[in-house]
Amino acid sequence: MFASLAGKVAIVTGGSKGIGKGIAKVFANQGVKIMIAARGEADAKKAVDEIVSSGGEADYYLCDVSSWDGVQGLLSKTIDTYGKLDILCANAGIFPQKKMADMNPDEWDTVMSTNLKSTFLAVKACIPYFEKSGQGRVIVTSSITGPITGYPGWSHYGASKAGQLGFIKTAAMELAPYNTTINAVMPGNIMTEGLADLGEDYLTAMASSIPMKRLGAVEDIGNAALFFATDEASYITGQQIVVDGGQILPESLDAINEM
Template identity: 75%
Template sequence: MLTSISGKSVIVTGGSKGIGKGIASVFAKQGAKVMVVARTEKDAVVTVEEIKAAGGTADMFLCDVADWDQVMGMAEYTAKTFGGIDILCANAGIFPQVKMIEMGADDWDQVMSTNLKSSFLCVKACIPYFEKAGKGRVVITSSITGPVTGYPGWAHYGASKAGQLGFIRTAAMELSRYNTTINAVMPGNIMTEGLADLGQDYLDSMANSIPLKRLGSVEDIANAALFFASDEAAYITGQSIIVDGGQILPESLDALGEI
């Protein structure tokens, strides 16, 4: 158990669904005070109520993380509510699938703003609070798509996720003066609400392409984020970890038949 998380103030953007909800729930179970940041009030309310019902501490803030004024409001509200900001989990992201021949400039800009620009804005807004606290932790949710793999229809998504990894390397140096670390988790195929709608045959096919023969859980990603956010990871910064059940390892699908 990473006891250093207990009592810490944590922002989780995109925290009302999917991986973000998993991160919020796992941090709350470790005793953190969690600010669930989302666009949709209904989903945010449900997540906060579930965390409280399980004995955790949580509040919510509705925010477009690509809007600087709203992001500053998020940081101010969190600090006022929880007495400061210790950890930022910049998880918010979108992944609309559209091939380049059909992709418009607005499609590209929307994904870049929500996924990449928001990472910068959220970190920037939290810096004064990290400085005041004397330390801080930032965990970015990137992906294997873009930095390692590609998939038709996700040129903009892949570029945004690769961009996040470029961002954390320089950010790690600049944040060091505030005794703050920044690292990234790179999920593979994770079982979320969106995947559940694709049908069991599709899910089975995806699982069969992974050496561990299962899709990841949101808790798998949350546990990696939890480590990066802990005092135990105080000497790790500007790094990333792939959490994918070995998905990127096979040279081809034929290789899995040899296992």
């Protein structure tokens, strides 16, 4: 039995849809008060309404988390609303697909800012609050793409996700004096709105290459993130966990067929 997280306060960046929304809902179901950071008001309001209608507590703040001013505003909104901060889920990310030959430098910079720079800014902005409370949890949404696997068109995305894992190693040491841990969840192919846009052929092909023979649910990532936020995970920091249905295990398609 894990200790209750009820009454804790969590920021979820990119929490208005996809994996972020799944994380927000999983945490809210455990009594955590949620502040969603998002760019689009319609999606943010919908996510909050869904959480509240299920008995949870949530609010949202519209900002660009790759902007220092935006992230500082997010922290101010969270403290004004809930009076404290316990958990940061640095989840915001984009994954436009474009091969290097067709990619311009600005497109590379946009992905790196949204995915990697935002992680640094959000963690930096939380430090004074973790220091004041004497505790904290940071959970970063990375990916298997970049750190472990590759896919044509996602060199910028993969680099940003590998960068997040490099970041948490040193961040874990710098956050330790504040009794704060930082860990990462590495999703495989998870069924989200964004993934659905890649088409049915892509989804079918990906499911067939996964030993569990299905794509993951956003709740699968939320549950892994939830563990890292518990008291029971207080001695785990600077680590990562793969949640992919076994996708990275087969050494070839023949291995899948042998199943």
